[in-house]
Amino acid sequence: MSDLLRLQGIHKSFGNFAAVDGVDLTLPAGRLTAIIGPNGAGKTTLINLATGALSPDAGAIHFKGEAITHLATHDRVRKGVSRSFQIMNIFPRLSVLQNVLVPVLARRRRTLVPFSRLERETEGLAEAVRILRDVGLGDQQNIPAGALSHGDQRLLELGIAIAPAPELCFLDEPSSGLTPIERARVLELIRTLSVERHTTFAIVEHDMDVVFSLATWIVVMNRGRVLAEGSPAEVRENREVREVYLGEEAWA
Amino acid sequence: MGDRASRRLAVFTGLLVLGLFLLPLVAGQYPLYLTIQILILSVFSLGFNLLFGYTGLLSFGQAGFFAVGAYGCAKILLVAPNLLLGLAGGVGAAGAAALVLGILSVRHTRIYFSMLTLAFGMMIYSIAWKWRDVTGGDDGLVGIPRAPIEIPGFLSLSLATMERYYYVVLVLSLLAMLLMYRLVRSPLGLTLQAIRDSEARAEFAGVPVRTYRLIAFTIAGLYAGLAGALLPPLENTVTPPIAHWSTSAEPVLATLMGGIHTFGGPIVGAFLFFMLKDIIVRFTENWLIWLGAIVVTLVMGFRGGVVSIFAERFLAGGDAPARPEAT
Numbered sequence: 001m002s003d004l005l006r007l008q009g010i011h012k013s014f015g016n017f018a019a020v021d022g023v024d025l026t027l028p029a030g031r032l033t034a035i036i037g038p039n040g041a042g043k044t045t046l047i048n049l050a051t052g053a054l055s056p057d058a059g060a061i062h063f064k065g066e067a068i069t070h071l072a073t074h075d076r077v078r079k080g081v082s083r084s085f086q087i088m089n090i091f092p093r094l095s096v097l098q099n100v101l102v103p104v105l106a107r108r109r110r111t112l113v114p115f116s117r118l119e120r121e122t123e124g125l126a127e128a129v130r131i132l133r134d135v136g137l138g139d140q141q142n143i144p145a146g147a148l149s150h151g152d153q154r155l156l157e158l159g160i161a162i163a164p165a166p167e168l169c170f171l172d173e174p175s176s177g178l179t180p181i182e183r184a185r186v187l188e189l190i191r192t193l194s195v196e197r198h199t200t201f202a203i204v205e206h207d208m209d210v211v212f213s214l215a216t217w218i219v220v221m222n223r224g225r226v227l228a229e230g231s232p233a234e235v236r237e238n239r240e241v242r243e244v245y246l247g248e249e250a251w252a
Numbered sequence: 253m254g255d256r257a258s259r260r261l262a263v264f265t266g267l268l269v270l271g272l273f274l275l276p277l278v279a280g281q282y283p284l285y286l287t288i289q290i291l292i293l294s295v296f297s298l299g300f301n302l303l304f305g306y307t308g309l310l311s312f313g314q315a316g317f318f319a320v321g322a323y324g325c326a327k328i329l330l331v332a333p334n335l336l337l338g339l340a341g342g343v344g345a346a347g348a349a350a351l352v353l354g355i356l357s358v359r360h361t362r363i364y365f366s367m368l369t370l371a372f373g374m375m376i377y378s379i380a381w382k383w384r385d386v387t388g389g390d391d392g393l394v395g396i397p398r399a400p401i402e403i404p405g406f407l408s409l410s411l412a413t414m415e416r417y418y419y420v421v422l423v424l425s426l427l428a429m430l431l432m433y434r435l436v437r438s439p440l441g442l443t444l445q446a447i448r449d450s451e452a453r454a455e456f457a458g459v460p461v462r463t464y465r466l467i468a469f470t471i472a473g474l475y476a477g478l479a480g481a482l483l484p485p486l487e488n489t490v491t492p493p494i495a496h497w498s499t500s501a502e503p504v505l506a507t508l509m510g511g512i513h514t515f516g517g518p519i520v521g522a523f524l525f526f527m528l529k530d531i532i533v534r535f536t537e538n539w540l541i542w543l544g545a546i547v548v549t550l551v552m553g554f555r556g557g558v559v560s561i562f563a564e565r566f567l568a569g570g571d572a573p574a575r576p577e578a579t
Contacts, residue, residue: 051456077458089456091449094442102446106458111443112467115434118442164458 003065004029004168004200005050005081010059012045019045020056021224027168032194033202034215041221043204044086047170051083052076063168078107082166084157086173086204092146096137099145099156100128103163128163134196135159135189151182158186162193171203175210183207187214212236272422276415284418288486290526291425292479293506297518298432299475300503305512306436307468308448309358310366312500313373316353317473319380319495321346321480326393326490327386333399335411335420335485342481343474349376350473351466358465361451373500380492392491396484411485421482428478433515435471444468505543509550511557520559 005027012020020042035043048054052073061069091099104124105111135155175183218235220227228238303309325342353372380387401409411417447454455461510521532539
């Protein structure tokens with residue numbers, strides 16, 4: 001598997017608190033990775049650093065061999081790194097279709113077009129409709145996104161995240177706040193999208209059922225560092241992981 | 253909006269525009285003067301609302317660009333009496349000022365952006381007072397001609413009468429409104445609305461948010477500049493108070509009254525602003541207090557502005573760029 005994203009010696013501190021403390025991590029193409037760890041382990045900070053929301057104090061980030069350490073967020077998106085958010089982040093007052101259309105137009109470099117009607121963006125609109133069908137929101141295109149149920153908003157956020165056609169997509173707690181049925185739907189969708197769209201997903205997740213049913217590789221973080229990584233079976237058997245983070249009952 | 257509602261709105265707008273073109277046949281000088289003022293504030297407010305209602309940036313400094321447009325146009329007309337040159341110069345100067353100050357302002361959002369724009373606006377106000385050699389200081393610039401429209405060898409149109417100048421302002425304002433209408437319904441308009449809803453999500457959708465904020469700020473500056481440039485040929489004078497922050501408040505008040513979430517809100521608001529002002533000043537000098545009370549009542553009672561009430565009652569749904577969240 002070729003390396004998509006490579007983090008080398010990444011440090012990020014907030015005051016005296018080292019949120020990410022010397023992380024080396026490689027995400028190969030096609031491997032569904034789950035990043036787990038207790039609250040405050042540095043998981044979301046790591047996503048923020050990889051996607052450009054934060055700049056590292058030290059270290060280097062490469063995407064497909066190219067240094068992106070100091071690249072702006074929107075440029076990283078254009079290169080193929082996308083994400084969803086832990087706290088729901090959609091465009092609530094735009095329609096469901098427009099929510100997905102924005103990243104589609106951005107990728108097609110059509111967002112600067114000043115006086116042409118949106119209806120003329122036929123290719124972009126068709127692509128946005130396809131994405132909505134893929135995430136199961138095909139019949140709710142024209143309602144305001146803020147009016148969707150929580151579960152459907154999660155699906156929409158997934159749609160927005162994959163609309164830039166990313167090669168690598170971080171999902172920050174994609175099952176948070178969902179009912180068991182909605183959660184199953186989201187997991188199935190992630191599996192399907194990773195196959196059909198050839199998108200490599202890296203998810204941050206607290207729900208161990210989700211992690212072990214979805215991930216083929218698990219990275220365990222604790223206090224800003226990578227404690228262990230490996231296949232689900234290897235992580236499950238790792239004594240240090242059991243002691244520091246998960247506790248015996250989580251493996252039962 | 254449904255087809256039927258769209259047709260109703262189109263007919264209403266068509267009749268309104270027709271009425272505006274026929275107005276000089278039935279109205280005297282003062283109604284024409286008042287309508288010109290309404291049209292100027294409409295253009296000013298539409299630019300402001302591109303920033304506020306569509307991009308989510310509340311600027312308190314738009315009077316600065318209004319003044320740059322007015323002074324720029326006035327200076328040119330005093331030297332080269334051709335309205336086209338005056339307007340082009342005023343709009344260009346305001347756009348350039350907005351671009352430069354925008355680079356500094358759009359790095360920030362929310363209250364920090366608002367305070368920065370207020371500060372820049374007041375700096376322009378100070379320059380208008382102090383740079384006597386250029387601006388005439390507290391005397392302002394006087395004797396500005398209502399210069400003709402001239403294209404050498406092709407056209408020379410005198411605008412000496414109020415009626416003719418009215419038509420110039422009407423055509424330019426309608427053109428500015430049409431362009432803005434197209435803009436907010438374009439991919440660029442959608443992108444600005446996405447930034448308003450969530451700048452982080454927009455950035456992660458691949459949109460360089462700061463660049464787009466600067467574009468919106470510059471366009472708003474161009475609209476303020478056009479509005480400002482249309483004023484000197486009407487008044488024949490320009491004085492520093494047009495750069496004061498209270499002038500910046502006019503498009504804010506007009507937009508809040510008309511409604512920030514509808515395209516026509518700022519235009520209806522501009523009409524209401526001058527109508528209310530015209531009525532209230534007949535009874536009291538303290539017209540701003542009464543206008544303020546009316547604005548407070550409208551904002552607290554009808555958060556969507558007057559247009560949203562009209563849209564709900566008569567059109568069965570507005571042309572809202574931003575509908576309230578239903579959650």
